[in-house]
Amino acid sequence: MCMGWTEAQQKVIDTRKKNLLVSAAAGSGKTAVLVERIISMISEGENPIDIDHLLVVTFTNAAAAEMRGRIGKAIDAKLQKEPDNAHLQKQVSLLQSAQITTIHSFCLNVIRNYFHRIDLDPAFKIAEESEITLMKSDVIADVLERWYEEGREDFHQFIESYSYSKSDAPVEDLILQLYSFSMSAPWPEKWMEEKEKEFAIESLEDMNRSTWMQELLHYVKTVLGDLMQKNAKAIELCNLSDGPEAYLPALLSDRALLTELSMADTYEAYAGRFGGITHARLSGKKQEGVSPQLKDQVKALRDEVKKGLKDLTAQFFFQAPEEMLQDMQAVRSVMRVLFELTTDFRKEFAAKKEEKNVIDFNDLEHFALKILVEEKEGEMVPTEAACEISEQFEEILIDEYQDSNLVQETILQSISRERIGCPNRFMVGDVKQSIYKFRLAMPELFMEKYKSYAALDTLENGDT
Template sequence: MARNWTAQQKRAIELHNKNILVSAAAGSGKTAVLVERIIRMITDPDNHVDIERLVVVTFTNAAAAQMRERIGAALESMIEENPSDRNLQRQLAMIHMAQITTIDSFCLNILRNNYMNLDIDPGFRIADQGELELIKADVMGELLEKYYAGGNEDFYALINSYSGKKSDKAIEDLINKIYNYARSYPWPHEWLQSCIDTGSASTVDEFNESLPAQYLFDYVTKYIQGSREKFRRLLDICKDVAGPDMYIDNILSDLEGMDMLLNTENISQWMETAARIQFTDLSRKRGSGVDPDMKELVRNSRTKYRDSFRKIRDRLCSMSVEEYLRELSANGAPLRMLITLASEYMDAVDAAKKEKNIIDFNDIEHMACSLLVKHEKGTDEYTQLADDLASYYGEILIDEYQDSNMLQEMILTAVSRGRLDSSRNNLFMVGDVKQSIYKFRLARPELFLDKYVKYPDADGCEVIELRNNFRSRSQVLYSVNSVFEKIMHRECGGIEYTEDVRLNPGLEFAQRTDSGMMDNRTSIRLADLNIQYDEDDVNTPRECEG
């Protein structure tokens, strides 16, 4: 029986020749939409795309296996109805060769087919985690021992500032964190050099031109751009017949401040402008015929923005740029030494792995990237291999896009058709930034947020919202919304939990009247796991229920 798709689900299934970002809330049927889109592409009687010409990137091997299984089951069902359809039979036969896989496996496939273009022995193997940890521990010990014996004053200053009295674990952890973070970028040594350049900046212009300062400016600019769009909608609400028109002047004043920030050209200008931004007190006029819900929405949204902006401003503007430069000058030598240690550590670990002819998963991605993109003197040029793959693949579909990083972004962009012909964009990205939980694995949810802000105004791009939840009762969704609209904001979660991202009920469930659910109120239990208690003492409070 044909499924009844919502209008937005239908658009996500049928729209082509665009780069599409699907913001899919929990329980919105994103996997079903993804599978249906693939099925329709490979079974289109007039213009089908063979399944081996699709790249479907999932976050885990289990998700890839489930996706392959669902596509296979759908094809088998269609073959039962049309047993003589040769295309259906071909797609089913080729499903095991399809690139429905994790990003690591996709990159490994590129690597194995093109290893002759790399400085690598074809008999390489992927190291297990325990082996890697032993190598890294040995390299770290040798590196620090070399510097202890070398008499480097900057090294001793770094150790005195950051290392413990009994061990070097603190400094080792710092080096490893920088090492891991750098490797989430396509060109890790270039990123490390940018950090050294920042620590060496002696003028405002040098500070503004450093990569970290540019990344920071990019972040705050996107934050203001997203906020401005929301405030334009708040202004429309205020101008509604039943809207709180007494707040119009406040919102206009806020928008004027945002425009001032968006007109800045670098982080130092942004900081100077932000320091001058003032928020007017909301009007106390009651207003006649004003919808109380509209009034509360505008008031709460404005308060959230004001508070979050002040937090960002307080962090950035606690010192002037000139004071930052003086701090950098005072602490520049230890910073440069720390980055130098991380860079040497990276080279030594790579050399140790090469000697054993082993690689790790991050190496696979970096090697694949080097096969697709030629990087020289700060500029990128796509290789012939990248052009060939971009021409070959009909579509690149990425699940859980909010958990991608910079390196993976460059790889998948390199094999996308849109960079060769923007009228035939073919990136399809599905995710939910509210569910990004892998920042500890160096996921970059800002990649999702950047497209979420820019795509609505970009040619050949579109954002599709799947907001309806088909999994839970409205009472559950109401409770979830009530909690997260209070605790999730841009500084904690990367996004403001506004009306645009709330969970909306997509199904009407039958009302239960059994003893297990006499009413539809949601029960929330909070347990304090930090409380130490005697198991025999049943009166020790450790849970609260509401």
């Protein structure tokens, strides 16, 4: 390609036999680098590979088509320089059948080739979204009707707690939301069991150890960090030659408060400190030569700090820890009903789809996963089918990796060659561009690799 690459880009293009995570902002040319890497692999070196030995995964059909077009143009450009290159000519013919595809199209291909491994009727069809929506509505209505007929006391308590009108719509939404979250996990049943156990809170120690509490405390600490930065900026402005120096005592008092708050490590500790927050008043002392603009900036920053602390108090520390524990214990039976209802819905929805011999996008991922991963001696390991597919692809290239969820991650990991010591995944993305949160994408996957890969020796560990 007739363009210059930076040193970092060229390293990404040339590095082989490692897992690579390329983190770059929008407009930085990361997709162009991905295309150039592909062209390099199929056209350079002593033994260039065929393009159908690469799996290139994107997240939309339009992106896949664009990628195929860009690769085609790059191959044509190479052929203009080397018109007699038989290998490049072969790539032109292979390009249309090459696996440059969405994750769902790849899963469909796996299912078409290995349907017999999961006893699936090969005549299945992918249901239209409208059909799936209607089917869900019918199934959830049947499930709720049966529960109403059974008349369990805890079910009626659940309805009273979460149905705010004569309609069951709020309850149906809760069930569908929990179902969607569970289907973004590789093993929904196990995920549901784990989440239900998180409501088994018997003591303050249990509450502090729970996953949701750890997430809450992490969020609070992050917000406090942001507020400390704003406080530091306000202090910096006060120390300018024309800054409102008289405001410093109040701001230093705020800094001490924020520092004390950030040192807490349990909900009880946070609650005790948030419960007694007071703020010193800004001095009204007149000063000569003070910039009105700087005074306004400092006041605005301080107001943001005070509002941030007020919001945290209102959201998370509006009651004593013992009262929160009592609320968690009270809601446990209600949550158990929600999990049971969702499990019933999932089973009956699956049965209805099987009866009609249709599948949806969740099924594409989970059926592919069932074909590619199995449990052996308590561990999830690649199946024979996964090993066969792994032999086909020299490298797996994933565009917009920040939009992956855990099911997709598990699928692609199962067909990689990492298990035999040959890491071969190339992942490109920008966590700030994650647009599929509504599809339960997990940008955390990107960040976990970003942090762990950055800490590894790129020459010895196969990651960068």
